[in-house]
Amino acid sequence: xxxxxxxxxxxxxxxxxxxxxxxxxxxxxxxxxxxxxxxxxxxxxxxxxxxxxxxxxxxxxxxxxxxxxxxxxxxxxxxxxxxxxxxxxxxxxxxxxxxxxxxxxxxxxxxxxxxxxxxxxxxxxxxxxxxxxxxxxxxxxxxxxxxxxxxxxxxxxxxxxxxxxxxxxxxxxxxxxxxxxxxxxxxxxxxxxxxxxxxxxxxxxxxxxxxxxxxxxxxxxxxxxxxxxxxxxxxxxxxxxxxxxxxxxxxxxxxxxxxxxxxxxxxxxxxxxxxxxxxxxxxxxxxxxxxxxxxxxxxxxxxxxxxxxxxxxxxxxxxxxxxxxxxxxxxxxxxxxxxxxxxxxxxxxxxxxxxxxxxxx
Amino acid sequence: xxxxxxxxxxxxxxxxxxxxxxxxxxxxxxxxxxxxxxxxxxxxxxxxxxxxxxxxxxxxxxxxxxxxxxxxxxxxxxxxxxxxxxxxxxxxxxxxxxxxxxxxxxxxxxxxxxxxxxxxxxxxxxxxxxxxxxxxxxxxxxxxxxxxxxxxxxxxxxxxxxxx
Numbered sequence: 001x002x003x004x005x006x007x008x009x010x011x012x013x014x015x016x017x018x019x020x021x022x023x024x025x026x027x028x029x030x031x032x033x034x035x036x037x038x039x040x041x042x043x044x045x046x047x048x049x050x051x052x053x054x055x056x057x058x059x060x061x062x063x064x065x066x067x068x069x070x071x072x073x074x075x076x077x078x079x080x081x082x083x084x085x086x087x088x089x090x091x092x093x094x095x096x097x098x099x100x101x102x103x104x105x106x107x108x109x110x111x112x113x114x115x116x117x118x119x120x121x122x123x124x125x126x127x128x129x130x131x132x133x134x135x136x137x138x139x140x141x142x143x144x145x146x147x148x149x150x151x152x153x154x155x156x157x158x159x160x161x162x163x164x165x166x167x168x169x170x171x172x173x174x175x176x177x178x179x180x181x182x183x184x185x186x187x188x189x190x191x192x193x194x195x196x197x198x199x200x201x202x203x204x205x206x207x208x209x210x211x212x213x214x215x216x217x218x219x220x221x222x223x224x225x226x227x228x229x230x231x232x233x234x235x236x237x238x239x240x241x242x243x244x245x246x247x248x249x250x251x252x253x254x255x256x257x258x259x260x261x262x263x264x265x266x267x268x269x270x271x272x273x274x275x276x277x278x279x280x281x282x283x284x285x286x287x288x289x290x291x292x293x294x295x296x297x298x299x300x301x302x303x304x305x306x307x308x309x310x311x312x313x314x315x316x317x318x319x320x321x322x323x324x325x326x327x328x329x330x331x332x333x334x335x336x337x338x339x340x341x342x343x344x345x346x347x348x349x350x351x352x353x354x355x356x357x358x359x360x361x
Numbered sequence: 362x363x364x365x366x367x368x369x370x371x372x373x374x375x376x377x378x379x380x381x382x383x384x385x386x387x388x389x390x391x392x393x394x395x396x397x398x399x400x401x402x403x404x405x406x407x408x409x410x411x412x413x414x415x416x417x418x419x420x421x422x423x424x425x426x427x428x429x430x431x432x433x434x435x436x437x438x439x440x441x442x443x444x445x446x447x448x449x450x451x452x453x454x455x456x457x458x459x460x461x462x463x464x465x466x467x468x469x470x471x472x473x474x475x476x477x478x479x480x481x482x483x484x485x486x487x488x489x490x491x492x493x494x495x496x497x498x499x500x501x502x503x504x505x506x507x508x509x510x511x512x513x514x515x516x517x518x519x520x521x522x523x524x525x
Contacts (some may be wrong), residue, residue, distance in 0.1 A: 056364055057372060074371075107364070134371045141375045148383045155391035162398035167405065181395060201396055202388040210383065234368035238376040297365070 047308035051301055055228050058108050058139040059086040063223040071142065075110060076133040077101060086136070101128060110134050140235070143227035147214040155209070184208050184345060192349040193356070200352055203246065207239060208345040215296060215337030219330060221303075230340070231296030233289070240285035240292075243348045248281065251355035284351055288344055295340050299333040 061069040070087035079100040088096035092105040101112045112132055114125040154173065161174040170178045184205050189197040214230045229235055257263075259277040262270070306325045310318050505511060 052365070057369060109364075134369065135374055136371055137375070138369075138372065140372055141379075144376065144379055148379055151383060152386060152391075155387055155395070159391040159394045162395050166398060167402065178399070182399070185396075185399075198396070202384065202392040205392055206380075206384045206387050210380065232369075232372060233366050234370075234372035235376050237368045238373055238380065242380070293366075 045308070045311040045314075047305060047312060050308060051304040053108075054226075054304055055231065055297055055300055056108060057227075057232065059089070059105065059110070059136055060091070061139055061142060061224060071139065072137045073103075073110060074135040074137065075103070076135055077112075078128065078131040110136070139227045140229045140232055142224070143217060143229045144214065144235070146224065147210065147217050147229070150213055150217075151209055180209075181205060188342070188346050188349045192346065192353040194353060196356060197349075200246075200349065203242075204345050204349055207242070207348060208341050211239070211292065211344055212338055212341035215341060216334075218296060218300065219333050219337060228297060228300050231293055231298075231300055233293050236289040236293040239344065240289035243288060243351060244281070244285040246348075247284075247351045247355045250352060252358075254357060254359070255355045284347075288347055292340050292344055295336055299329065299336055303329050303333070 059071055059073060061071060063069060068091075070085045073082075073084050073086050073089075075082040075098070077100050082098040082100060082103075084096060084098060086105075088094065089103075089105040092108070095102050095104045095113055097103075103110050104113045105111075110132070112125060112128045114122055154177065158174050158177045161171065165171065165174070169175075185197070185201060188208070189201055189204050193200055211230055214235075217225050218228055218230060220226055259281075260270075260274065262273055265273055303326055306322045306329065309322050310316065502515075505515075
């Protein structure tokens with residue numbers, strides 16, 4: 001009885017979240033239009049601008065309308081570290097003079113400004129800018145930490161459930177997560193890696209749930225969610241570089257022999273073969289990087305484009321059509337969120353499996 | 362280059378650091394106990410299944426053994442019964458034989474006794490008859506041989522008759 005009521009509450013909460021989600025998708029119309037008003041009444045609505053602004057990273061956390069939370073800007077310059085709040089930029093309307101340089105936000109990117117308040121005019125300013133490393137806690141970093149926090153809370157509680165209820169049937173969150181963990185183990189790791197799968201389980205599970213949770217967080221359109229984290233090329237780059245490193249570090253002698261001394265290939269072709277294999281080594285994780293980035297970004301772009309239709313047509317009558325399509329896309333994106341996490345993990349497992357396979361051919 | 366496909370160094374650094382921390386924390390405090398518990402449970406289930414299988418085999422073996430034992434017991438019982446029957450028959454026939462013999466002996470004894478008695482009785486009767494005859498004869502003789510001449514004549518005649 002107790003359990004079922006908890007489940008009902010959970011389902012109810014889920015429904016409520018969905019309801020809020022839908023209302024916000026619809027109610028964000030005035031928010032958008034007001035923003036447009038604030039920036040300039042005469043300027044025509046530019047959907048690509050709005051969309052790209054959402055897709056890209058940001059130095060502040062947009063909450064609602066004109067309200068946004070400033071995030072810390074951390075800059076590593078050739079003279080030293082600079083830390084200050086992004087509120088000093090006043091959304092790109094003001095420059096900030098720190099300890100070493102004066103900084104300006106240009107399309108949400110920090111640049112060093114020269115003496116006469118000009119951008120990269122002289123060679124010295126260009127040199128300063130090229131050595132500037134922006135380590136700011138951006139919207140994507142905050143979103144990622146939120147996702148990590150979710151993961152830690154979920155899986156620590158699941159792990160403690162396993163400790164507390166040792167030898168018993170799974171219950172609650174544990175029984176939700178167990179099939180997913182078993183899915184990663186039995187349908188991703190085991191068939192692709194083979195009997196050595198156990199060593200790669202932590203990596204595969206972490207990657208799978210990290211991508212999935214962050215995909216889902218990206219789908220929720222309101223504060224503090226909705227950042228396009230897994231659709232950011234830097235994040236997918238890191239994820240695919242992990243795959244690249246693991247595959248090539250763990251690759252056994254068969255793997256390297258296949259690359260450097262292919263058995264059935266005439267020796268004179270070997271140099272060409274090496275080039276092809278090198279391209280293969282790079283292109284596999286590269287495809288992983290592009291696939292995840294493109295899928296998630298495309299989803300965000302489509303949803304935003306559909307919402308933008310309302311402003312492009314400047315008519316509220318298009319709203320039901322837009323919302324209907326957005327709902328359809330969101331449902332599709334829910335599938336894509338899980339699917340992309342699955343594909344990324346599956347291909348990582350596949351690459352690892354082929355690199356540590358005992359008998360080639 | 363389009364900012365969309367230009368990886369930002371800052372985000373790369375933070376992603377790497379955060380993922381590393383996440384990996385270490387989850388690996389140590391989540392995946393290890395979870396995978397361990399799952400493996401253990403699977404081992405337990407497998408163990409239980411094989412144990413159940415073994416128990417089933419054992420059960421079948423025991424049932425088989427029971428059957429064999431039962432069959433053996435039945436055979437033994439039959440053997441004992443037939444043995445007992447044989448013994449009974451033997452005892453009865455022996456008893457019958459003995460009774461027969463005893464009866465025959467008794468009859469024989471009785472016959473001998475009867476014969477004896479008969480002989481005794483006959484002897485007695487003979488004695489009586491003899492005594493009686495003698496008495497009669499005496500009386501007769503006494504009457505006849507009141508005179509001595511007749512006595513002498515008879516003695517002489519008798520002597521003639523006696524063949525010794």
